[in-house]
Amino acid sequence: VRPELDALPLDQVRQVGDLRRRVRDWKRQGQRVGLVPTMGALHEGHLSLIRFAADEADRVVASIFVNPTQFGPDEDFRRYPRRPRKDAALLAANGCDLLFLPDVETVYPPGHITFVDLDESLDSPSRGLESEFRPGHFRGVVTVVAQLFNLVEPDLAVFGEKDAQQLTTVRCMVRDLHFDVEILAHPTVRDADGLAMSSRNAFLTPPQRAAAPLLYRTLRRAKRMVEAGERDAAVVRQAMQEALAAEPLFETNYADVVEADNFQRVDRIGSDIILPAAVDVGGTRLLDNVRIAIT
Numbered sequence: 679v680r681p682e683l684d685a686l687p688l689d690q691v692r693q694v695g696d697l698r699r700r701v702r703d704w705k706r707q708g709q710r711v712g713l714v715p716t717m718g719a720l721h722e723g724h725l726s727l728i729r730f731a732a733d734e735a736d737r738v739v740a741s742i743f744v745n746p747t748q749f750g751p752d753e754d755f756r757r758y759p760r761r762p763r764k765d766a767a768l769l770a771a772n773g774c775d776l777l778f779l780p781d782v783e784t785v786y787p788p789g790h791i792t793f794v795d796l797d798e799s800l801d802s803p804s805r806g807l808e809s810e811f812r813p814g815h816f817r818g819v820v821t822v823v824a825q826l827f828n829l830v831e832p833d834l835a836v837f838g839e840k841d842a843q844q845l846t847t848v849r850c851m852v853r854d855l856h857f858d859v860e861i862l863a864h865p866t867v868r869d870a871d872g873l874a875m876s877s878r879n880a881f882l883t884p885p886q887r888a889a890a891p892l893l894y895r896t897l898r899r900a901k902r903m904v905e906a907g908e909r910d911a912a913v914v915r916q917a918m919q920e921a922l923a924a925e926p927l928f929e930t931n932y933a934d935v936v937e938a939d940n941f942q943r944v945d946r947i948g949s950d951i952i953l954p955a956a957v958d959v960g961g962t963r964l965l966d967n968v969r970i971a972i973t
């Protein structure tokens with residue numbers, strides 16, 4: 679019991695039954711329900727997704743759930759920032775109607791054994807890149823997203839392009855499991871210096887924060903190379919890797935060139951690609967990407 683949360687300005691539910699009652703009431707009235715899944719510690723990126731959902735749907739449900747199954751054993755699950763009181767005020771101010779704030783035991787009751795599996799033998803978008811550095815991460819993501827879809831039963835759900843490989847993998851899951859949920863993508867929201875907003879940015883020390891915009895600068899420079907006519911992915915990859923290696927605070931996880939619709943690595947650059955990159959900055963991972971559509 680967390681009594682301090684009860685005085686919040688936003689309607690919130692922690693139990694499945696309460697959630698279903700609220701959402702089904704709306705649907706009976708013919709209202710379209712949008713879902714924005716988050717892990718909380720909300721920033722302007724999340725809030726843009728909420729406002730976008732409010733434009734597209736009659737009612738907006740936000741979930742805040744730090745999902746243990748998408749964190750590796752050595753990752754930051756325990757220290758991931760949690761501030762539901764502040765989050766609820768921000769959600770209320772940005773057009774959210776209901777906050778779903780389940781406990782771990784609600785999502786994964788004792789005896790929980792069922793997960794959504796991803797076939798990595800095929801050309802799965804979940805293969806490589808994030809999965810190489812976070813094995814099992816997307817299995818946890820698609821499992822919790824499937825659970826949230828079954829719990830909330832939304833008409834649409836909004837995801838950020840910042841997590842582009844996740845977005846592509848979720849789209850596959852929705853197609854493969856026949857979920858009747860429309861997936862909408864929202865562009866990446868950035869600080870003034872270009873750094874993609876992230877709840878994890880709060881972990882950066884001042885020198886790390888000062889170095890961080892190099893990630894997006896590198897992606898932008900690579901995008902300009904492609905726009906100027908470069909079609910050899912190896913050349914673009916190498917340029918990105920060299921630029922990132924020049925920053926001593928960065929340890930590059932990957933900087934790559936993939937097909938936009940399926941996240942497969944490419945050799946020759948085609949008409950619609952994504953440059954995804956991730957770097958480790960003293961234990962904090964920065965993740966970003968740019969998309970290049972050549973018309």
Ligand code: AMP
Nearest residue numbers: 716717718723837838840841866867875
């Ligand atoms: P998270 O709380 O990090 O799990 O993110 C929840 C949702 O917000 C995901 O769909 C993310 O892709 C999205 N998101 C996170 N940061 C940003 C950002 N800077 N711009 C746009 N969407 C974001």
